[in-house]
Amino acid sequence: MALRVKALESLLVEKGLVDPAALDAIVDHFEHKVGPRNGAKVVARAWSDPAYRERLREDATAAIAELGFSGAQGEHMVAVENGPGVHNLVVCTLCSCYPWPVLGLPPVWYKSSPYRSRAVIDPRGVLAEFGTELPADTEIRVWDSTAEVRYLVIPERPSGTDELGEAELAALVTRDGMIGTARL
Ligand SMILES: [Co+2]
Numbered sequence: 001m002a003l004r005v006k007a008l009e010s011l012l013v014e015k016g017l018v019d020p021a022a023l024d025a026i027v028d029h030f031e032h033k034v035g036p037r038n039g040a041k042v043v044a045r046a047w048s049d050p051a052y053r054e055r056l057r058e059d060a061t062a063a064i065a066e067l068g069f070s071g072a073q074g075e076h077m078v079a080v081e082n083g084p085g086v087h088n089l090v091v092c093t094l095c096s097c098y099p100w101p102v103l104g105l106p107p108v109w110y111k112s113s114p115y116r117s118r119a120v121i122d123p124r125g126v127l128a129e130f131g132t133e134l135p136a137d138t139e140i141r142v143w144d145s146t147a148e149v150r151y152l153v154i155p156e157r158p159s160g161t162d163e164l165g166e167a168e169l170a171a172l173v174t175r176d177g178m179i180g181t182a183r184l
Pocket residue numbers: 092093094095096097145146147
């Protein structure tokens with residue numbers, strides 16, 4: 001696949017249809033500017049500001065847009081909150097729907113057929129394979145993303161972080177924590 005992509009890119013550049021610098025800029029944009037750091041800021045704000053958390057519950061699309069994150073693949077956002085005894089996991093069983101404005105591009109495994117099918121059939125087993133062992137009495141809620149609705153998991157705020165500011169809190173939030181395959 002990597003070779004095919006490279007061959008296609010070379011051809012497009014050779015024919016003058018794309019500018020390699022523009023391609024680099026697009027990849028950089030999704031990897032570094034639209035990556036999961038955006039979602040981490042949303043989570044950190046939700047942990048720090050109860051009024052924001054309430055707005056996130058009521059209308060996640062609008063609350064996320066307050067921080068400047070909106071656009072394609074993020075038009076209808078729902079925030080799902082982990083808490084004592086509840087863990088949320090996001091999948092797209094049909095394809096690879098994913099909240100681009102807050103998480104960037106999906107990881108390869110998110111698009112794989114084993115993840116897409118097994119996250120629904122055996123979420124606890126899938127989580128264990130990610131190294132996420134949940135207590136037996138924790139309820140696991142699996143959310144199936146669609147072209148209509150995209151989900152962002154709000155992980156539990158780690159203990160011992162009372163003194164941290166938003167930027168420091170955001171640094172603790174991982175991409176997999178916001179998909180739900182990991183805990184923080
Ligand atoms: Co999909």
